[in-house]
Amino acid sequence: MAASDTQARTSWETLIGQTAPALAPIREGAILSGQGADDVPVRVSSLEYKGYIEMWDTRTGALNLCPQWFWWQAAKLQQADGTLMYTRTNPHIAPNYGEDLVCPLNPLAPSYADIAGMGFKPCRKRHIPNQAAVEAHVLHSHGRAHTAMATRRSEQHRAEDRALQVEAVRSQQEFMRVLMAQIVGAPAQAAGPPPPKRSHQRGGNSRPRESGPGG
Numbered sequence: 001m002a003a004s005d006t007q008a009r010t011s012w013e014t015l016i017g018q019t020a021p022a023l024a025p026i027r028e029g030a031i032l033s034g035q036g037a038d039d040v041p042v043r044v045s046s047l048e049y050k051g052y053i054e055m056w057d058t059r060t061g062a063l064n065l066c067p068q069w070f071w072w073q074a075a076k077l078q079q080a081d082g083t084l085m086y087t088r089t090n091p092h093i094a095p096n097y098g099e100d101l102v103c104p105l106n107p108l109a110p111s112y113a114d115i116a117g118m119g120f121k122p123c124r125k126r127h128i129p130n131q132a133a134v135e136a137h138v139l140h141s142h143g144r145a146h147t148a149m150a151t152r153r154s155e156q157h158r159a160e161d162r163a164l165q166v167e168a169v170r171s172q173q174e175f176m177r178v179l180m181a182q183i184v185g186a187p188a189q190a191a192g193p194p195p196p197k198r199s200h201q202r203g204g205n206s207r208p209r210e211s212g213p214g215g
């Protein structure tokens, strides 16, 4: 029984093998031309069926995944000027990336060398339109890296502040040293006259007191 089963299966597979070469195998990326006159050529994007069809916006080039059941309607949608809204073939329109920044963990980032030694996995994110979006991406996608970078930044600020303070104290000390050198350099003029005046005043004061009681 088992032997005849196997025999039947192999003969069936042999039959398929004989007829199959007549059908061209479908490959990803192939463009299937329609059978009828009004059929649209279809590009095979993936052999794994997902229930969605790739459609590109004819103006922006943005990719949309259209549900299979909606395709027949989406294909008829028109722009205001009457041209079709979507196309099944990628128009390769370069999108507007704004400032076109990269994630700081991307090896393409100019400051990557500073972060490379911190042990975080490199990130491929790029085409980020502005700095706020970069920070949002780092915060949400690289939480630990975000904390580590913030810590490092505050440490750098603290070191800069300390260096500024040291510099301020040093320049103050230098100023005081110059000032002291000037004072010490001219002692005879500055300190000479006052003592005789004081002694004269004291002498002047003492004499009337002595003469007061005496007179």
Ligand SMILES: [Zn+2]
Pocket: 103, 104, 105, 106, 123, 124, 125, 137, 138, 141, 142
């Ligand atoms: Zn990233």
